[in-house]
Amino acid sequence: MAVATRGVEREIGSLQMEEKKLVAEIKKTAKTGNEAATKILARQLVRLRQQIVNLQGTRAQIRGVATHTQAMYAGTSISAGMKGASKAMAAMNKQMEPAKQIKVMREFQKQSNQLDMTLEMMSDAIDETLDKDEAEEETEELTNQVLDEIGVDVASQLSSAPKGRIGATNKRAESNQARNAAPPRKNVEPESSAEVDDLERRLASLRRI
DSSP states (O other), rough: OOOHHHHHHHHOOOOOOOOHHHHHHHHHHHHHHHHHHHHHHHHHHHHHHHHHHHHHHHHHHHHOOOHHHHHHHHHHHHHHHHHHHHHHHHHHHHHHHTHHHHHHHHHHHHHHHHHHHHHHHHHHHHHHHHOOGHHHHHHHHHHHHHHHHTTOHHHHHHHSSOOHHHHHHHHHHHHHHHHSSSSSOOOHHHHHHHHHHHHHHHHHHHHOO
């Protein structure tokens, strides 16, 4: 059981190192202003932390089994000691029989398999929840909590991110479109001049009369 505990602890340590790398990657991606990629990495961080929690639960269960086993042996020793040294030795030998050891190991393997199935179901449930459209709001909240925890403000990163020439090009296109859409000015002066000439001719005719 000590070997199994050390193996789980090594796995936890490895995931924790991966967690630090992922946090750094999230901060780096957020600075580029890519909100979609930042959110995806944040969701990966959520899943990674859940795996760490699951392994910590496995480690606690293994330690619990070890403690229970030690208590069982301790109780047997005390009981045997009260009955005499010879009976104590006999009881300990009986407890250490290969058949009983095999039985204990099989029971531990059974419990371990059940735990693995439970953890797998939990992991599948988490993935399913994160991928469902109706849980998008809850996922968004959880993702934002993770981003807040590691000190990433997506909104501020987006506003400070370098912007390309697309925005300037769009503004120029909109300005040109507005100018093209403006109604043409009417040439009023020629029409006004013609009317004045006509009035002058009529006035001259009246004077001749």
